[in-house]
Amino acid sequence: MDNGSSHIKGIYDDMSNAFLFPNVVAQPVGERFLLTEQGEPLDFLDVQLTSPAIESERYRHVYVGNLAIGDEGIVHEIVGDKAAQKKAQRPETMVTLLTGAAYAVARKHEDAIKKGRKRIKAAVRLGTGLPISEIAKFRTEFAARITGSVHTVTFVTTPVYKGVTVEMEFTLPIDIGIDDVSGVYDIEATSKSQLSHKGFGIADVGGVDMDIAFFRPGLDLDQRHSTGTKIHLNDALEHIRNEVNAQGEELIASTAELAHMLVRKEYEIVAEGKVVFDMTNLVNRHMRILAEKVLKHARNAWKHVRYANEFWFIGGGAIVLQPWIEKLNAELGLPLRFDEAEYSQFRNARGTFLLLDHALRHGGEAAAAGPESEAGSEPT
Template sequence: MMSRSRIAAIDVGNDSVKALFGKADYELNIPNVIARDRADRPVIGIEELNEKDPVDGIHIRVHSPALQDNNAIYRVGNLATKSDNAMELDPGSSKSEEDQSLVMLFATLALDAVRDQNANQFKKNNNVVDASYILGTGLPLREVKEGKDVGFRSQLLGSVHQVEFLVTPKYQGQKVNIKFDEVKVYPEGFAAFINLVMDNDGNIINRDLIDKQILIQDIGGLSTDIAVIRNRNVDDDRAQGFNLGVSESLEAIREEIRTKHGVELDTRRDVVDIITKKNDRNHIMVKGSRTSVHDITDRILLDLAKKEYRHLRNVWQKNSQTEICYFVGGGAMVLKEYIKTLNNNLDGYNIDFFEDEKESIWMMANAYYKLISDFDRKNNKAAAQDPKEKKAAVK
């Protein structure tokens, strides 16, 4: 059986990881939360192990020279959310230098590699899967500007990384050795632009957009990035990042619903559903009565929308020849109506949103997918013409 490398496009967002694999035949979305743990986490019942989705019970040991804390054990994603020692990234941290980013990255890859569907793709001996990937991922512009992408990439390329599934449904006892044939680290803002102008086969779409000066304001969970695109490239010196995101506001709404109505919502995602659902938006059930929480959501989200709008205005003023600003990220979904209303009443900039949450939230992952697939296609083409070149290119 031949062992080939598989394409992986992974956006390690502060709020959640989004990943696309292979011919986009598999995707994962995992909350970016980890918690240190012991090897023998108590399991409630054997059913939990058999019936639960592995993705909801990720419990792993991670071995990699790239980690500061090598061989540590973690709960990851939904399982970690419930821990009292859950770690989420804080806004000031560097993605390229945190173990958390790497743990999330390796866990995501291992969850793809270990699947039965990949039995033909990767070699497996005694519960050890040998997986190799061609990875496309990204870092915030700020970190790329500081040159941190170089070290990040060579750490990944330089060694084999191992994920061992401990008390994880379905995969307990399996190990995955991850090695990379190639790693591409793209600046996040540039990636968003690529997604706008390139299709999955590497063709240019949106020809009218390609030579315009545009802004892309990405409102994430913990951060907002505004990229300036000129001459088909991100203008590093003009791009700006802010430690402002929607997570805090969603948390504030949840807290206020709890104190005011005595209703405990489980997750931020529940809050998102209440604000964005088509029917009965901004209403919850309180003791069986339909109750409006519009006052709470309006005040908190309008406040955040104003802050986001101020950033837009600042960046637009410094880049006066901008033709359009696109809002992307989960935050854009939540704040869309508020930002539109502010804009109508204030400056009237040419701004646009994406209707589809898949397009808005998966923007980065889609872009990495297009870029890494394009790279792979060209690489294979070169190899077909000259077999020696392939070896060189893969190195």
């Protein structure tokens, strides 16, 4: 699970089982009525959570992801004050992590659920990560919140999984990973651009954080020069959204929706079959400022690393900012590299999955075996 500021990315069992949903949580108001029992469960994540890792009562029953976007209740996105909080300590991080894991378990057991099964106990071997700026201080605390307890997620009105309860116990066979570093392993394993023989830098551009890591040849992580900073891409997207919505209608429901539009380079707002707003100039203004900020941080870190002959950008934020960074670099001529757009957003999740899979195939089973020994528990 890669718990990004804009979207949650998950992979379970094998690389083909991937899912993504917006990092938006809402506390529902009133009662929700389903017009139909059909639909994709991932679009209707209506959950009740019982977990010692979630202390506040206001997160016991929530809408998550696409269902939370545009809800009339209290909506939490990772912008403003939320972005200033540590990812390891935000309650939304645990809410979305547990929801994503429960969705993966339910998806795996969907045939049994369709036959009437209402309760699933699962031992989950989890791989996840934190930003470079948080890993040293919060890794142990974050791991302790995840492991050693039973976490329960019940799907309330979610189609297909309605009324299903998933009880999970987690193990961390590869400990809490480092965002950005995980993505490097997937690039090395799957890309034509082999990195192991190079010295290079790489930035994972997220909605809030930008992690910058440097590797000597042999994929040797340089801990001295690797660093993290906040760029607040989500806040810039929120400013764009507010300016668009100031036209008198809520044309864009969330920063997550806007991020998806920018990734697809959809700058025109269409309502009732016609273009009602063109965001091109607005997006250009905000994204150029942000691209300058990102490039400045990257260059400030890079100029002290003599062995790094090229610099990479990965992550959902890199896809959004690529046109503006490339335009700025046209004058600088720096050896910048951008990941393939189809993989960039999932690099950390894919790299974490590869590391987890390798650990389980080469002795990690012993570290992950604890909860499986209990009756009724099924590994996933």
